[in-house]
Amino acid sequence: DAKTTQPNSMESNEEEPVHLPCNHSTISGTDYIHWYRQLPSQGPEYVIHGLTSNVNNRMASLAIAEDRKSSTLILHRATLRDAAVYYCILRADGGATNKLIFGTGTLLAVQP
């Protein structure tokens, strides 16, 4: 299975944009890039996913490099509630179960 590499931690100031990087140099052509986040003492929650084109939703934007070897999750205006561990995950199984393989993620701290 293709692996992802993320920084262990990042810091941001409240109301500023945050760019969370992810490297996935061995990504296969059919792998989707998924982002989940885990708030303290909670289960992970889905953020966004994409294949080749950049994606936007109400939570974030996903920018995917043209060669797909890296991607960036963009939080446009960080809030204190965005402090969490962010996981970049490549879809492990193309079948019906959508299994996920989590790495250790990036711990995002947001300063007021």
Next chain:
Amino acid sequence: NAGVTQTPKFQVLKTGQSMTLQCAQDMNHNSMYWYRQDPGMGLRLIYYSASEGTTDKGEVPNGYNVSRLNKREFSLRLESAAPSQTSVYFCASSRTRLGYYQPQHFGDGTRLSIL
């Protein structure tokens, strides 16, 4: 909406005791999953169930059994608990639509300590 509900939220066991962790979802999802998360690490898949009546092993199935009781419920059993199974256990569910990714929805976890 309740989403994914896990019970209990906390549990302390002695080595060798058995226990069943319960999970129920009210979103009419076909697929359900059990993960464990050790301190400072990401989640690891224990077992999953693609549909009612089917179960399959994940990355770390040893020491666990599962039952997909019906479409709503998916339980995880520790037959003889060991200290290495001290962890936070998460249940998740998702729709199933072949060829399309369906996000997983997670419960808030069961914190299990084995002495």
